[in-house]
Amino acid sequence: MLCQLSINNFAIVRFLELDFRAGMTSITGETGAGKSIAIDALGLCLGNRADASSVRPGADKAEVSARFSLADVPQAKRWLEDNDLELDDECILRRTISNDGRSRAYINGNPVPLAQLKALGPLLVGIHGQHAHHALLKSEQQLLLLDSYANHRLLLDAVSSAYQRFRQTEQQLQELQHSQQQRISRKQLLSYQVEELNEFALGEQEFAELEQEHKKLANGTALMEACQQGIYLLSDGEEMNIESLLNKAVHVAAELEGFDPKLASIGHMLNDALIQVQESSGELQRYLERLELDPEVFAQIEERLSKAMQLSRKHHVAPTELYQHHQSLLLELTTLDADESRLEEIAQQLAASRDNYFVQAQKLSQSRQRYAKELEKLVTDSVRELNMPKAKFVVAVQFNQQQMSLHGCDEVEFRVSTNPGQPLENMAKVASGGELSRIGLGIQVITARKVATPTLIFDEVDVGISGPTAAVVGRMLRSLGESTQVLCVTHLPQVAGNGHQHMYVAKQSKGGMTETSMVPLNHEQRVHELARLLGGDVITDNTLANARELLNA
Known part of the structure; x- marks a missing residue:
């Protein structure tokens, strides 16, 4: 408060x-x-x-x-x-x-x-202004008022969440569909490229290995001659070779060690060198025995190298990058296949989210229809009190699946009949200014009772109302004030007196x-203010008596 x-x-x-x-x-x-x-x-x-x-x-x-x-x-x-x-x-x-x-x-x-x-x-x-009844002519305001009266917060949250999920899924599907033709064209190209690279099936390090093997076979004769010369120098030379010279040096080192043990290390080093030379000669010999200079193998390697270089030019990558390029294309093709599956999956999700939305919207609509009956009875009773004894008020709720929104699928329309025999029609078409004021005020007071706001302000909502009707309005607001704090700006003594x-x-x-001032009035001051409202600037004994009667009532 x-x-x-x-x-x-x-x-x-x-x-x-x-x-x-x-x-x-x-x-x-x-x-x-x-x-x-x-x-x-x-x-x-x-x-x-x-x-x-x-x-x-x-x-x-x-x-x-x-x-x-x-x-x-x-x-x-x-x-x-x-x-x-x-x-x-x-x-x-x-x-x-x-x-x-x-x-x-x-x-x-x-x-x-x-x-x-x-x-x-x-x-x-909660503030209710003097033009609030004009806002009631708008269908969105009528829907909002019905939901406020029915306290539909939880149902509205459920509908809003379902609607947002539906729209998000719909957007995902549209994005996938818009790019579908591009994906189809790209997939056709990738399928051809991947098939060609799959057929060639270049290994991860294969190009470097092919280059090395090609270099070896291209220089096979020189390689063989160099191996033979190395073996000759190391061990096979008849007149002189490194192995025989080292053998002699080892014997000399043994003699030196006999003269002075401090020279033993020289013999060890020479022995190690002799072993290295023997192993090097043996390794060369074994390599030479395994060396094959097959022209057919050389031709096959040369052909595969040529094909690899041809494909690398075709795909605009370096030959050493061809394998990685192949893997990238494979991954992209797999992703495109997944997008096609995703398209079907999103379409199914969209249908499910749409169904869920309508389930939540139907629950909200059913509750709206139930509370609409309750509200229309209360408003009808209220406006009949406000000097419209034959008036009838109806809240029409129409469920429309084509009108999906955050607030559900309902179209709400306030309809009224103010005279006997008059058909129920849209409130904007039937009600006069004064009738609209009374209907609007009745609705505001009824909904104010239902909405748990501790302080309610009515700012000249009684415009267009006078006489006995004003007294009824005053009693309504006073009754409302028994349970809720009410501040009412008014020019009507019948309202102010309540x-x-x-x-x-x-x-x-x-x-x-x-300068403006605002002061509380005591009982006698209230009598004079009500008399002023009743009679204008000239206050008589009669207007004072009327004011006291109004205040005491």
């Missing part, structure tokens, strides 16, 4: 500090006095747009703060806890606007983005400056 509203340098208000109580508070004042200024100021605390014109002329900034009790507002307390902004059982919203148009927002002393004020505001205050308390708005001009 709203406990206190403080206003500094806002519009034509220099300073106001207003305390509010439970029940219905009537707010009246002379025309042009700024009866709605407190509501406009409160709107800033709830996240409404502000600009430099909101600042009182001559002031540096405007500041508005609103203090709420959260004792019976669990939704707001949960929101504050979730956002780490809790302050016991109270909540203070504050907004400052500088004269250059910049504004700042605070919740419980913490600076917050404006979006957080807008998120928290509807949990604390308030549990009364505040008066006045405007004064002093020293070239205009």
Whole structure:
């Protein structure tokens, strides 16, 4: 519930500090006095747009703060806890606007983005403006009102989630379908290329090995001659070879060791060298025995090398990269095959998500139809009280599968018949301005009872209503005030007299400056204010007597 509203340098208000109580508070004042200024100021605390014109002329900034009790507002307390902004059982919203148009927002002393004020505001205050009944002519507003009355939050969340899943899946399928022709063309080319490379089947290191083997066979004669010469020098030379010379050196080292043991290492080194020479000669001999210079093998290698180089030119890669290129093409072809399977899978998912959406939408629609019957009876009873005794109000809910949306598939239309024999038609076509005001007010009061908002503001919603009807409106708002805090800006004495308390708005001009004030009225002051509303500027004993009677009633 709203406990206190403080206003500094806002519009034509220099300073106001207003305390509010439970029940219905009537707010009246002379025309042009700024009866709605407190509501406009409160709107800033709830996240409404502000600009430099909101600042009182001559002031540096405007500041508005609103203090709420959260004792019976669990939704707001949960929101504050979730956002780490809790302050016991109270909540203070504050907004400052500088004269250059910049504004700042605070919740419980913490600076917050404006979006957080807008998120928290509807949990604390519901504002019904004087033009709200015109908004009721729009089908989307009628749907929103029905859902608010029925408290369809969970069903709407389920429908919204199902709809988003359906649209995401649909987008995936469309993206795959749009690129399908490109994939088909690419797959045809890849299939040909991969088939050719599969047939050639070049190994990972094969090209380097082919090059090496080709080089060996191309130089086979020189290789053979060099091997033979090496063997000759190492061990087979008749007159002199390294092995025989080393043998002699080993004998000489043995003699030297006999003379001086310190020279033993020389013999060891020469023995090692002799072994190395013998092994080198043997290795060359074995290699020479295995060496084959087959012209057919050479021709086969030369042909495979040539084919590898031809394919590398065709695919615009280096011969050494041909194997990796082959693997890349294979991977891409596999991916394209997977995309085709994915296309079928996504199509099946789309059908399943569509079915699930309609299941959730049907549940929501069935609930809407059930609550529509309940709402239309309440509104019919309400407007009949408001001097439309033969009126009939109907909420038509039509399920349309072609109209998929985040809010379901329903088309909602408020229909009304105001006179006997008159068919039910769209409310915009049938109702006059005064009738529309009464129907709109009846709907607002009924939905306000159902929606758990601790503070409700009715800003001149009784425009176009007078006489006995106004008295009924006043009783409706007072009855609503028994369970919910109600602030009602009105110009009708029949409505204002029903308030549990009364505040008066006045405007004064002093020293070239205009200033608005707002003060609570005691019983006698209320009588005089109601008399003013009844009779105008000239207050007589009769109007005072009527005012007392109205207030006592």
